[in-house]
Amino acid sequence: MHTWYTSGSNTSETFAIDPAFSSSQQVSNTYVGYSRGHQIAKAQRKVTALARKQTNYYTNMTPQNQTLNGGKWAQLEENERSAWICSDTLYCVSGCHFANYNTTAVNNDGKTCPVPTHYYKVMLRTVSGNTGKSVTACSASELKCIGYWVEHNSSATPQAMSVAEIERLTGQTFFVNVPNAPKTVFNESLW
Numbered sequence: 001m002h003t004w005y006t007s008g009s010n011t012s013e014t015f016a017i018d019p020a021f022s023s024s025q026q027v028s029n030t031y032v033g034y035s036r037g038h039q040i041a042k043a044q045r046k047v048t049a050l051a052r053k054q055t056n057y058y059t060n061m062t063p064q065n066q067t068l069n070g071g072k073w074a075q076l077e078e079n080e081r082s083a084w085i086c087s088d089t090l091y092c093v094s095g096c097h098f099a100n101y102n103t104t105a106v107n108n109d110g111k112t113c114p115v116p117t118h119y120y121k122v123m124l125r126t127v128s129g130n131t132g133k134s135v136t137a138c139s140a141s142e143l144k145c146i147g148y149w150v151e152h153n154s155s156a157t158p159q160a161m162s163v164a165e166i167e168r169l170t171g172q173t174f175f176v177n178v179p180n181a182p183k184t185v186f187n188e189s190l191w
Contacts, residue, residue: 001044001080001090008046018057026058027113031105034115037064039094041077062096063105063115067154076121076148076158084191086129093122096152097170115152122147122163122174124181127190140180146191160188 015036017023030036039060045051054060064073084090096116103115124145126138135143147166148158163174163183175181 001085001092003085005045005047005051006043006081006085008048009052010043010046011049011052012042013049013053013056015056015058016053018059021059027105027107027111028058028109030108031063031113032107034063034105035066035069036061037069037073037096037119039096041074044077044081063113064119065152065154068119068150068152068156072150072156072158073119079191080121080123084123084125086125088126088129088131088133089135091124091135091175093174095120095170095172117152118149118169119152120147120149120166120170121158122166123191124163124175124178135175135178135181138180140182143178143180143182144187144190145175145181145183146186146188160186160191162186 017026017028038055040055042052042055045055080090080092097118097120098114099117101114104112105115106112124135124143126142127144131142145163147161147163149161149166149169150156150158162185167173
């Protein structure tokens with residue numbers, strides 16, 4: 001995340017099949033009872049028509065509860081674009097997690113798609129925000145990390161936690177090219 005990506009046109013692009021994947025691997029159109037939950041928000045990629053188009057690929061969307069999508073999840077996205085963005089780059093990974101596949105959504109074509117049980121965001125940036133250095137060249141004391149984990153329901157509140165805890169919950173490894181990333185600690189007051 002950098003202001004270069006967020007500056008540009010607000011024009012909306014149409015929803016589309018991601019050309020990098022087979023259409024049989026994608027659920028298109030509208031999910032009945034859910035909104036299209038973008039993993040990378042449209043407002044975070046306004047720089048070019050192609051960048052805006054890519055956020056509207058079906059591979060960037062999951063069936064998401066609208067109260068969460070337009071509420072606390074949207075607040076996290078807004079913080080990324082305003083309070084947390086910096087002159088140095090803010091690295092953010094958004095994702096969904098499936099503790100099980102018990103809930104599915106159906107699109108307008110009758111195709112089913114599993115509904116995530118959780119969503120998460122993990123972030124890394126420099127503490128000062130204006131070092132002019134790559135995060136790979138920074139010491140651990142010059143960096144800060146945080147993660148947010150949220151259950152997928154209308155009343156859920158994202159829980160701040162360490163990136164290491166989200167790695168444990170998801171089985172993913174984040175910021176692998178940044179050996180000094182302080183993934184085991186977080187200080188929510190710094191965010």
